[in-house]
Amino acid sequence: xxxxxxxxxxxxxGRLESTGLRAEGPGLLCLVGPNGSGKTSLLHALxxxxxxxxxxRIAGEAPEALAPxxxxxxxxxLPASRDIAWPVSxxxxxxxxxxxxxPLAALGLAGLAERRVDRLSTGERSRVLIARALAQRxxxxxxxxxxxxxxxxxxxxxxxxxxxxxxxALVVAAMHDLDLAGRFADRLIVMAGGRxxxxxxxxxxxxxxxxxxxxGVERGAGGRWQLVSPKGDPRSSR
Amino acid sequence: MSGDARIPLPLLAGAALLxxxxxxxxxxxxxxxxxxxxxxxxxVLVQLRLPRAVLALVYGATLGAxxxxxxxxxxxxxxSPDLTGTTSGAALGAVVTxxxxxxxxxxxLALGAVAGAFxxxxxxxALAGPRAETATLLLAGxxxxxxxxxxxxxxxxxxxxxxxxYDAYEWLMGSLVDRSLAQAAFAAVPAFAVVLLLARLRPxxxxxxxxxxxxxxxxxxxxxxxxxxxxxxxxxxxxxxxxCGAIGFVGLVAPIFARRLTRGHPGRAVLPAxxxxxxxxxxxxLVTRLAPLGRTLPIGVVTALLGAPFFxxxxxxxxxxxxx
Numbered sequence: 001x002x003x004x005x006x007x008x009x010x011x012x013x014g015r016l017e018s019t020g021l022r023a024e025g026p027g028l029l030c031l032v033g034p035n036g037s038g039k040t041s042l043l044h045a046l047x048x049x050x051x052x053x054x055x056x057r058i059a060g061e062a063p064e065a066l067a068p069x070x071x072x073x074x075x076x077x078l079p080a081s082r083d084i085a086w087p088v089s090x091x092x093x094x095x096x097x098x099x100x101x102x103p104l105a106a107l108g109l110a111g112l113a114e115r116r117v118d119r120l121s122t123g124e125r126s127r128v129l130i131a132r133a134l135a136q137r138x139x140x141x142x143x144x145x146x147x148x149x150x151x152x153x154x155x156x157x158x159x160x161x162x163x164x165x166x167x168x169a170l171v172v173a174a175m176h177d178l179d180l181a182g183r184f185a186d187r188l189i190v191m192a193g194g195r196x197x198x199x200x201x202x203x204x205x206x207x208x209x210x211x212x213x214x215x216g217v218e219r220g221a222g223g224r225w226q227l228v229s230p231k232g233d234p235r236s237s238r
Numbered sequence: 239m240s241g242d243a244r245i246p247l248p249l250l251a252g253a254a255l256l257x258x259x260x261x262x263x264x265x266x267x268x269x270x271x272x273x274x275x276x277x278x279x280x281x282v283l284v285q286l287r288l289p290r291a292v293l294a295l296v297y298g299a300t301l302g303a304x305x306x307x308x309x310x311x312x313x314x315x316x317x318s319p320d321l322t323g324t325t326s327g328a329a330l331g332a333v334v335t336x337x338x339x340x341x342x343x344x345x346x347l348a349l350g351a352v353a354g355a356f357x358x359x360x361x362x363x364a365l366a367g368p369r370a371e372t373a374t375l376l377l378a379g380x381x382x383x384x385x386x387x388x389x390x391x392x393x394x395x396x397x398x399x400x401x402x403x404y405d406a407y408e409w410l411m412g413s414l415v416d417r418s419l420a421q422a423a424f425a426a427v428p429a430f431a432v433v434l435l436l437a438r439l440r441p442x443x444x445x446x447x448x449x450x451x452x453x454x455x456x457x458x459x460x461x462x463x464x465x466x467x468x469x470x471x472x473x474x475x476x477x478x479x480x481x482c483g484a485i486g487f488v489g490l491v492a493p494i495f496a497r498r499l500t501r502g503h504p505g506r507a508v509l510p511a512x513x514x515x516x517x518x519x520x521x522x523x524l525v526t527r528l529a530p531l532g533r534t535l536p537i538g539v540v541t542a543l544l545g546a547p548f549f550x551x552x553x554x555x556x557x558x559x560x561x562x
Contacts, residue, residue: 047455068441068457077455079448085313086447088502096448116502132448142455 002060004170005140007046009054016041017195018054023187028166030181030202031174033191034215039174040080042191043142046172047077058140072097076138080145080174082125087118090128097135106161107131108154123149130158134165141165143173147180159184178215178225182206190214245509246499253295253513256520260291263524289422293414293481294523294537295516296422296429298488300474302515303433303508305489306496307467310443310504314375315497316552318490319355319475322375323382325486327358328472328479329410330386330393337397337406344424344480352476358382359468412485412538414523425481432474433512439463443505485538487545488515488522494552 005023010016016038023029031039045052048063056063058074066074076097084093091113094100104113107127117125126149133141146162147155155177162171163184175181181188182202190198190205192214198205205211212218212228220226261283262268272279305318319325331354332347341347366378390410394402442458450460496511497504519537522544526535 044451047451048457049451049454063457066457068445071457075455077452079451081449081451083449084447085449086497086502086504088447092501092503093447096445129448 002057004059005046006057007054010042010045010056011053012041012045012050015194016045016052017193019045019196021046021189021196023170026166026168026170027186028162028184029170029172029187029189030185031172031189031191032176032178032181033197037191037214038194039191040144041194042196043077043144043172043174046140047075047142049077072136073138075140075142076133076136078129078133078143078146080148082122082129082149084117084125084129087116089114089116090120090124090131093117093128094131094135097132098137100131100135103131103134106134108157123151123154126150127154134161139169141169141171143171145176146173147175147177155180178206178211245513249499249510249513249517253517253520256517256524257291257295260294260520260524261287264527285419286416289417289419290414290523291520292419292422292426293417293478294519296426297414297478297482297485298492298515298517298519299433299512300429300478300515301485301489301519302492302496302511302513303436304467304471304474305515306493306504306508306511307436307439307443308471308489309493310446310507311464311467312375313446315494316490317375318487318493319471320383320484320486320489322362322379323358323386324355324362324471324475325479325484325489326383326386326390327361328352328355328476329484330354330390331357331476332480333390333393333406333410337399337402338393340398344421348424348428348477348480351480352472354386355472355476355479356468358386359472363464363468408536409483410538411536412483412541414482414537415534417481421481425478428477429474432470432477433509436467436470436474437508437512439466440505440508443508444503445505447504483538485519485541487541487549488518491545491548492518 003022003024004026005021007019007021009018009020011018019042031042033039044050045054046056048056061074063071063074090109091100091104094103097103104110107130109124109127109131112120112124117128120128130143130146133143147158150158159180162173165171166186185202188200188202188205189196190210197214198210216228217225218228268279268282271282301319308317308319308322309315311317328351332351334354335341335346335350341350361382362378365381366374394406399405442453442463445453445456445458454460492515493507493511495514496507499510500507519541522537522540525540526537529535
């Protein structure tokens with residue numbers, strides 16, 4: 001049996017240094033890192049966007065060898081932008097991915113299915129776009145900031161939904177909310193300077209010292225995130 | 239899924255009806271000819287009216303399909319062969335070929351027009367970029383149209399023939415009159431192929447609703463798609479302009495109506511836009527014949543008179559939506 005995801009030598013000039021990534025089976029993998037650290041670039045490279053170097057094998061198959069009709073069941077990609085070029089209905093947009101009904105219901109959009117996407121709020125549009133990615137029923141689900149624009153309740157419902165998806169698919173989600181990532185992810189990857197800085201178990205990583213170095217934040221009193229104080233820790237001086 | 243290619247039957251029936259009307263009207267003169275000499279009647283029908291109807295249908299279809307593809311590609315409802323300067327580029331190419339190079343065979347004219355259309359489209363991509371803001375796209379298109387228009391005038395002024403301006407006037411305004419069946423076939427064959435090939439791109443064009451990144455993740459090669467659309471549009475529009483001159487607004491209006499039939503999907507609007515474009519040009523040609531002015535109007539004038547107010551209403555609608 002081949003691994004669910006095997007990526008080697010992935011690189012995008014100027015954005016992502018040569019990177020490998022391997023995941024044996026399904027799960028929820030969260031990518032964190034400061035702005036410009038290469039989260040989106042890694043997702044792009046995995047999705048084959050922007051002519052990346054390197055190889056990606058999903059369950060042993062090469063996505064670039066497949067026609068769009070077959071490839072959509074291999075990988076789905078949600079971009080960080082929530083822009084939609086044409087005013088189609090929510091249902092029609094989700095149908096670009098596949099059968100729309102179950103994903104629409106899962107994201108609480110059944111009542112908005114006939115609404116034009118340009119007449120939805122940004123958060124509702126985000127949910128429509130997530131539903132579109134889910135509708136592809138892919139083996140590898142690549143999500144760029146899926147929780148952005150969502151209210152607190154929908155952020156939690158989304159993470160529950162992703163956990164359920166992660167029973168059968170590999171979900172790779174770039175996140176900014178460290179608490180949300182740490183609470184729901186099986187595996188955390190910390191990006192810095194266009195490469196993978198850390199890769200491991202979320203709780204251990206979030207408690208460890210590397211986070212302060214990469215992000216310049218640390219847990220303060222009551223578990224709240226705070227900026228690393230310049231005098232406190234010598235490692236924060238970089 | 240995204241491959242939905244059904245064409246609404248009423249649309250097909252409407253285009254077919256307009257085609258038949260284009261052959262039959264004005265009925266009185268045809269009726270009189272058939273009564274006097276059936277062979278004369280057939281000659282008028284086959285050698286005068288049939289090429290005219292065929293040209294209106296294929297030229298309109300080319301403009302509609304190219305406009306729909308360009309609008310999907312640029313993610314912009316105002317991208318169309320005329321507003322992007324493609325048509326005027328093709329006209330420039332044909333004028334240079336005919337009056338400066340003195341090559342007047344249909345093939346030379348068509349090659350000149352296709353080259354001009356190519357030049358205009360590549361200039362547009364260079365100036366406005368692949369996903370242009372409306373303002374950038376329109377300004378770049380305006381600049382290219384103005385440049386092509388000025389160069390066309392210059393080419394006519396420099397032409398050895400003193401009658402070049404007069405000669406070119408009717409053709410530059412767009413005309414379907416007095417073209418032979420051979421000429422009609424010369425435009426129709428590439429135009430028909432272009433419409434069908436553009437229609438094959440519809441899944442890729444539909445996926446562009448989600449942006450270029452998602453379209454790429456779906457496995458569509460956007461750079462190749464862009465090249466295909468530029469080549470096909472230049473070929474189709476070039477071949478039609480070489481025979482019939484420049485006709486505006488059909489390529490803008492037809493895709494906008496077509497997307498109403500496809501619930502906003504830009505790619506599967508390509509074939510309906512082709513039919514609507516053909517129907518619009520057939521209708522405009524009927525107007526030129528039946529308008530009670532005692533003489534035939536240039537068809538480009540009719541499409542502009544009908545199309546410009548529609549274009550203005552689009553601009554006003556956009557202004558309201560933007561709340562300015």
